Amino acid sequence: MNKTDRMLAIVIELQRKGVLRAEDLAAKFETSIRTIYRDVQALSEAGVPVAGAPGVGYSLMEGYFLPPVSFTAEEAVALLIGADFVEMRLDAEYGAKACSSQEKIEAILPENVREETERIRSTIRLLNERGAKTRGQEKETFEQLRQAILRKRRVRFRYSKNLPDPDGYRHSERTVDPYGLVFSQGVWMLVAFCGLRRDIRHFRLSRMNELAVLEDPFRIVPGFRFQDHRPVDDRNVTVRMLVDQAIADRVQESDNFYMESFAPGEEGWLATFRVRRVEDLLQWTLGWGAAVRVLEPESLCERLREEIKKMLGRY
Structure with missing residues (x-):
């Protein structure tokens, strides 16, 4: 980074952080x-009002804002593309904000940068196919939870969870303090303090039903930082499978969340998984038929x- 770029970056950091040593x-x-x-001295000489306090750090004088900066095509x-993702994955309100943000960004780009940006964007796609976009019900759940998190209000919902029961699943009613939303492995999850379990728990939005935002306020558990x-890794069961060479590439591309390693061997490919219970891999394993053999x-x-x-x- 040259001196000019670094000086600009210093001003941006001070504008973002407030005070920095x-x-x-x-x-x-x-x-x-x-x-x-030397950089701060040069900024002061150029008219940027940088204030310094011994033992505290540097800051910009109140009321000073950096004029709009230009973007490179890549930036x-x-x-x-980030706005495209927000429109696909978040609720309608943020989707609309993402669209308006795109329009503003495109409007301030110089013509040559805008043309280069369009050229680069034409080579990248976020496919909005079945399963790629957050479903309608899940978007509504996301919006309700987002509002509850901002307002610090408890929520109540019915939660479905796959369990090794005779019917294969169980429903329970939960009242929780919602702390934040996480997108991981293609799934939206709520991180919350569960009143039933008296601990921090994770809930998939796709498994929530009958969600209601309550008027009860909550306080975040002391010491918790979202x-x-x-999450605690409690996957203590190791599973090993032998995969036929003919489907090895497809198994690898499936990107199974529980897979720890996938390596070639004399009789096929050895896949190793870590799960909480063997049922976590039951349906996935059945889907590959005789081309996959469980070793342990x-x-x-x-x-x-x-x-x-x-x-x-049945057949």
Whole structure:
């Protein structure tokens, strides 16, 4: 990064963060503290009102805003594609905001940059096919939860969960404190404090029904930070399967969430998974038919035999 770019970046960082020490800026831009001192001096001489307080750091004087900055074609493409994703995956309100943001970005681009941006965008697509777009009901759930999170209001819903029960699933009513929404492995999940379990839990939006936003306010559990939260990995069951060479590429492309490794062997490809319970892989394994053979654990083999017997009874 040259001096001019770094000085502009310093102003942007101060505008974003408010107050930053020279040490923070030096670490951010991978340069020396002395270089930051010189850059700040140059900014002051250029008329940028940078204030410095010993032991506190640098800040921009109140009321100063950086004039609109220009985008490179690549930066503009990143923003426009991001807006496409928001329109596809979030609720109608954010979808409309994404469209208006695209129009504003395109309007301020110089003609040469706009043409290059259009050329690059023409080579990238976000397919809006069946299953690729968040379903209507899920979008409504997302919008309700987003509003509840912002207002800090509890929500209540019926939740369906696959379990090794005779009917294969179970419904339960949950009242939770919604903390945030996470998009992972193509699935929207709610991170919330569950009143039933008295702990932080994760709920798939696609499994929620009869959602209601309550008027009861809530407080976040002391010490909890949504941005730092990582779910406990409780997948303690190891599953190994032998995959025929003929379908190895398709199995790998399936990008199964539980797959830990996929390596070639003498008799085929060895797939290793970690799951909470063997039922997590039951339907997936059946879908590949005889081209996949379970090596361990025996409990999954037994469940497959039971399921195949049920299938034979129907046919």
